[in-house]
Amino acid sequence: MKRLLDDFRNSDRLLTLFTALSALFGAMLIVSLQRAGTYNYLRPQLIAAAIGTAAAFVTAQADYRIMVRKWYFFAIAAAVLAGSVFLFGMRVSGTDDTAWVSLPFGITIQPSEFIKPCFIITFTRHLSVLKRKSILNKPWAVLSLLLHAAVPVAVIHLQGDDGTALVFGLVFVIMSVFGGIKLRYFAALGGAAAAGLPFVWHYLMNESQRNRLLALFDSGSTAMADYAYQQYQGRLSLANGGLFGTGWMNGQRVAAGIVPEQENDFILTVAGEESGFIGCIAIMALLFTVMLLIILNSKNALTNEGSLLCAGAFAVIAAQTALNMGMVLGILPVIGVTLPLFSAGGSSLIGTLICIGLVQSVRIHRY
Numbered sequence: 001m002k003r004l005l006d007d008f009r010n011s012d013r014l015l016t017l018f019t020a021l022s023a024l025f026g027a028m029l030i031v032s033l034q035r036a037g038t039y040n041y042l043r044p045q046l047i048a049a050a051i052g053t054a055a056a057f058v059t060a061q062a063d064y065r066i067m068v069r070k071w072y073f074f075a076i077a078a079a080v081l082a083g084s085v086f087l088f089g090m091r092v093s094g095t096d097d098t099a100w101v102s103l104p105f106g107i108t109i110q111p112s113e114f115i116k117p118c119f120i121i122t123f124t125r126h127l128s129v130l131k132r133k134s135i136l137n138k139p140w141a142v143l144s145l146l147l148h149a150a151v152p153v154a155v156i157h158l159q160g161d162d163g164t165a166l167v168f169g170l171v172f173v174i175m176s177v178f179g180g181i182k183l184r185y186f187a188a189l190g191g192a193a194a195a196g197l198p199f200v201w202h203y204l205m206n207e208s209q210r211n212r213l214l215a216l217f218d219s220g221s222t223a224m225a226d227y228a229y230q231q232y233q234g235r236l237s238l239a240n241g242g243l244f245g246t247g248w249m250n251g252q253r254v255a256a257g258i259v260p261e262q263e264n265d266f267i268l269t270v271a272g273e274e275s276g277f278i279g280c281i282a283i284m285a286l287l288f289t290v291m292l293l294i295i296l297n298s299k300n301a302l303t304n305e306g307s308l309l310c311a312g313a314f315a316v317i318a319a320q321t322a323l324n325m326g327m328v329l330g331i332l333p334v335i336g337v338t339l340p341l342f343s344a345g346g347s348s349l350i351g352t353l354i355c356i357g358l359v360q361s362v363r364i365h366r367y
Contacts, residue, residue: 007061012363015293019341019356022286023049023349026342029270032249036257041344048346052353059117059357063365067358068305071125078118081111082155089159099161112156112164113351117358119152119168120175120312127179128305142185145176162209163323163335170319171312178298178311212333230266231330233259238272238280238328245276263344265336268328283342287321290341290356297359306362313355316340 027049030041067074089098090108100108126148130136149172156165173186201210208227215228237253246252251273254262259269271279291314298310317340324339326332338348 007364010364010366011060011360012293012297015290015297015356015359015363018286018289018293019353022283022290022341025271025283025286026267026339026344028248029267029274029342030263030344032251032274033254033257033263033267033270035249035255036262041263044346045344045349048349049353051346052350055350056353056357056360059354060360060364062361064306064309064358064361065303065365067121067361068125068128068309071122074118074121078115078122078152081115081118082152085111085159099156099159099164110345110347112152112159112161113347114354115152115156116168116171116316116351117312117354119149119171120309120316120355120358123148123172123175124305124308124312127175127308131180131304136180137182137185142181145172145181146189148172157204161336163337166323166335167316167319167337170323171315174315174318175308175312179308209333216330216333228330228334230260230334231327234262234266234269234328235330237262237269241273241276241279243276243278245272245274245279248274250274264338264348265324265334265343266328267339267343268325271342283339284325287317287340291318291321294359297363300366301362302366306365309358309362313359316355317352 027042027045030045034041084101085099088101090100090102091098099112100110102108123145126145127136130141130145135141149168152168153165153172156162156168177186205213211227215231233253237251237259240246240253241251251270253259254270254273259266262270268280268283271283275282294310294314294317298307298314301307301310320337320340323332323335323337324343327334327337338345340352341349
């Protein structure tokens with residue numbers, strides 16, 4: 001008990017507070033949007049919050065240095081999770097991918113959300129070993145890092161979940177920057193990506209994905225009506241809230257369920273209608289504070305591994321936040337990325353809380 005109390009004192013209590021406030025705000029939005037249907041989104045969210053909190057607590061208690069040294073356990077876990085989708089994958093309502101697995105008692109999980117902390121740990125190990133051997137910026141070493149990240153990106157792309165695949169790609173970039181990879185390699189990667197855009201457009205993207213992208217630039221097209229309807233209605237809900245919103249549980253568009261998938265990818269529209277521009281800014285402030293606290297923990301970590309683990313947790317939250325808000329505001333196409341800590345979705349919430357647990361482990365084991 002004394003050790004637990006000491007660990008609590010040594011943890012980042014501000015990070016715990018702002019994480020809890022974010023999840024609580026998200027739960028309030030979920031309570032309101034449940035007026036639109038009969039399904040109880042709050043119950044699985046609360047169960048996921050409890051499981052995620054327990055998982056984060058266990059992760060925080062474990063010494064992060066041991067986790068990084070035993071990276072192969074997490075690599076195996078990630079492989080099993082990814083393989084389970086190809087064996088037992090299913091499509092759930094409101095999605096266009098097969099990235100879900102059904103469990104007993106009607107439970108469904110999205111394994112890719114649990115692969116994220118596994119990837120952070122294995123990639124931290126990879127970066128730290130290369131840096132310790134002073135070969136981090138050798139061309140073949142950078143290529144090995146690229147291949148490391150390409151594995152989860154390719155696997156998740158094959159599952160049809162390109163939004164999550166993009167998150168992994170951004171985590172790779174951010175962690176590599178924090179790890180000390182020189183900018184010339186990113187310039188080369190950007191050039192290669194630009195050169196490969198025609199191939200991606202014609203051979204990797206399907207017709208629906210192409211139309212979602214085209215709809216962003218032609219508001220009068222058929223693609224706009226068919227593929228950007230969700231974004232159009234979402235912006236109407238944001239506009240309907242004005243500065244201060246209609247009030248909690250008073251959003252008429254929320255109650256009518258006009259915005260498809262308002263419980264997960266488009267939960268920001270619920271906040272926009274009921275708490276207005278001020279509420280959206282509050283959400284951004286909460287998430288920005290969580291990310292800032294994680295960066296401070298990365299900066300203050302005593303080891304390179306600790307700094308990289310925090311950078312990975314920051315990357316997951318930052319990438320998902322930017323992608324989610326971009327698609328809600330119509331800057332990016334709809335790619336199925338949840339808003340961390342706010343959107344309904346047990347797998348997403350648990351995965352995010354485990355990432356927070358990694359940061360707390362780095363903080364606790366400084367002492």
